[in-house]
Amino acid sequence: MTDSLRITAAEFDPQLLTLPWSTRLEDWPSRAIVKLPKGISRHIVRFSELSGHVVAVKETTAAMAQREYEMLGALARLDVPCVRRVAVVAGRAADDGAPLPAALVTAHLSFSMPYRALFTHALRPDTATRLVDALALLLVRLHNVGFYWGDVSLSNTLFRRDAGAFAAYLVDAETGELHEAGLTDGQRAHDLDLARTNIAGEILDLAASGRVEGVDPVAVADGIVSAYHALWSALHDQQTVSASEAWRITERVRDLNALGFDIDEMAIETVEGGTRVSIQPKVVDAGHHQRRLIRLTGLDVEENQARRLLNDLDEFRVRARRSEEEEELAAHEWLTQAFEPVVRAIPFELRSKLEPAEVYHQVLEHRWFLQEARGASVPVAEVLTSYIRDVLRHRRDEATIMGPLTETLTAPLETLSPEPDWRDLV
Incomplete structure (x- = not known):
């Protein structure tokens, strides 16, 4: 029954009408479902294909679906990392006329992983730290634009x-x-306290299932507090230096750039009779290296990948032997002579394992290890052959891994088939 549907979408896809909206999500036929790993949630979710792309469909109330749709749009306009909204489908009804819940449709985030996908066998302490550091940076970015999350957790990420x-x-973004x-x-402290409590609970849950080795759940949870405060202080604390050490202003800008943030402007005022300078930076959102790489090459990648590239x-x-004034010319030459040849060298059947930028980064790392072991330079062709044969072929595809909070467990994780070896992901 599509006559009663009310669809909200920035760009309407006619294939939305072909999905079985007159059927409850939990009863959708297998032909309408893309099988991806599922987690535990208070909502019913199914993954489906829409015009060649995978989407997540979540059942909820019409008001909550519309609110989250608008919130995701606002966050996207603020350039905050979040899933992309697709549509809200309301006015659903079964064939017998019984009303059905509304649905929020979001795009699948390619090459993304839910945190549980990393813990199928065992979570190493350094992996836990990296995940918490990433979540701390996300929380800082959200707070920096005035977003209160209200449900910070690894599961919501x-x-x-x-x-x-x-x-x-x-x-x-339901509670945001x-x-x-x-x-x-x-508000910031409450979000941070929620994050600490939820992360500790999530790690303890993993420990109970034997998927954590040598990890202190409380220490991991405390890590987000220290990481958050360090980042927030670096971005917002006022700094006072001697007028004779004005070079520290440049140092402060470079430190912030290293964290991935740009400076919109800096408020500088002399104090104590002009002998000291007080610095208060106005920081814009993260993405300093991303923006520079896009400007030079057109490549849109993650921040650390951009820094490495x-x-x-x-x-x-x-x-x-190109000067800094020839940066754009050098960037074109690097793109056509270094980056693109490596990406093209990856066999077609292996290209869904990792994003091109991550492949290039790993090739650079692999080259370094080979040269360190040999004590001499190694030709790029040999590096690529070794990397493809010894590293990439043994990885599991990451292009279709997704598992947001809004998933429902339909079978125990231990019974899902096939069972991939997640250990090589961490």
Whole structure:
């Protein structure tokens, strides 16, 4: 029964009408479902295909679906990492006329992983730290634009690989609130306390199932507090230096850039009779290296990946004897002579295992290890052959892994088939 449907979408896809909206989500036929790993949730969710792309469909109330749809749109406009909204489908009814819940449709985030996907066998302490650090940065970015999450957890987050680290994306914005005037210290502290409590509970749950080795759940949870405060202080604390040490202003800007943040402007005032300078930076959102890489090459990647690629680009420019004024020319040469040949060399059947930027980063790392072991330079062709044969072929595809909070467990994780070896992911 599609006559009664009310669809809200920024870009309407006619294939939305072909999904079985007159059937409760838990009863959708297998032909309408894309089988992806599922977690535990208070909502019913199914994954489906829409115009060649995978989407997540969540049943909820019409008001909650519309609210979350609008919130995800607002966060996207603020350039905050989150899943992309697709549509709200309301006015659903069964064939017998009985009303059905509304549905929120969001896009599948390619190459992303739910935190439980990393813990199928065992979670190493350094992996737990990297996940918490990524979540801390996401929380800082959200708070920086005035977003109060209200339900911070690993379960509400998706993770993508980012040059040896992880980048975190918000999945569930149901409880979120956007405050144009910014958040109070109390609101930020409450979000942080929720994060600590939820993370400790999630790690303890994993420990009970034997999926955690040598990890202190409380210490991991405490880690987000210290990581958050360190980041927030670096971005917002006022700094006072001697007028003779004005170079520290440049140092402060570089430190913030290293964290991935740009400076919109800096308020600088002299104090104590002009002998000292007080610095108060106005920080814009993260993505300093991303924006520079996009400007130079058009590549849109994660922040740490962008930093790693830019370092390689800068080294290429030096080897090519290009001046800083020839940066754009050097970037074009690097793209066509270094990055693209590596990406094209990956066999077609292996290209869904990792994103191109992550592959390039890993090739650079693999080259370093080979050269360190040999004590001499190694040709790129040999590095690629070794990497594809010894590393990439043994990885599991990450292009279709998704598992947000809004999933329902239909079978115990131990019974899901096939059972991939997740250990090589961490």
